Ligand SMILES: Nc1ncnc2c1ncn2[C@@H]1O[C@H](COP(=O)(O)OP(=O)(O)OP(=O)(O)O)[C@@H](O)[C@H]1O
């Protein structure tokens with residue numbers, strides 16, 4: 001379905017991909033794919049079912065047969081796994097770390113590929129992840145690689161957790177983010193890296209509205225909306 005435009009937003013954890021992608025999809029009236037949520041769901045399903053995260057064949061089967069529903073509502077999108085609302089559970093930092101571990105398995109990536117591509121529907125798609133521009137939608141007409149310094153990302157994450165009533169230690173967050181960056185960027189299959197034709201955007205010191213305006217300018221420049 002190559003006549004449906006896709007904007008891919010890839011980058012490391014805490015760079016603001018999810019926030020930007022949601023706002024961009026809303027501004028354009030396009031669909032939104034949070035591919036990280038799928039990896040988080042695979043990790044959570046495995047932990048619930050007692051499947052060892054390193055058991056590649058079983059993890060691949062689990063990814064391919066994931067029973068998940070994204071239910072749009074006035075308060076945001078509810079994520080439902082096997083009938084349970086797991087919207088909050090998948091956002092826990094421990095689930096993000098587990099997701100990063102299962103994401104190294106080619107079987108898991110292959111198992112999620114068709115499901116991700118099925119999000120490409122008219123009038124367009126904003127896809128947030130690590131390999132959206134390099135592997136899942138290599139023909140996307142606009143690819144953005146969003147970064148921010150490690151310190152800024154850890155500070156943002158600390159603030160985000162504080163808003164949820166969690167008082168996280170900045171040094172621990174810096175350590176966890178650096179470790180996750182390294183695992184995501186160094187894996188053999190679909191590592192986190194900018195596509196050759198990606199627009200690089202460093203959001204350090206930029207507020208989210210400025211980031212959104214910049215990407216809307218890229219969208220306009222490519223004539224992706226009429
Ligand atoms: N430009 C920005 N300036 C300040 N804070 C920001 C900016 N962009 C995002 N944030 C905040 O940083 C936090 C992390 O953002 P977000 O969840 O969008 O990052 P992410 O890249 O999707 O992370 P992950 O990959 O771990 O899901 C959120 O609290 C968000 O509100």
Ligand SMILES: Nc1ccn([C@H]2C[C@H](O)[C@@H](COP(=O)(O)O)O2)c(=O)n1
Nearest residue numbers: 035036037039099100103129130131
């Ligand atoms: N396209 C993707 C999306 C996510 N992952 C892995 C790597 C991340 O550390 C983890 C959680 O993602 P997040 O929700 O924090 O964006 O999932 C991936 O490998 N490829």
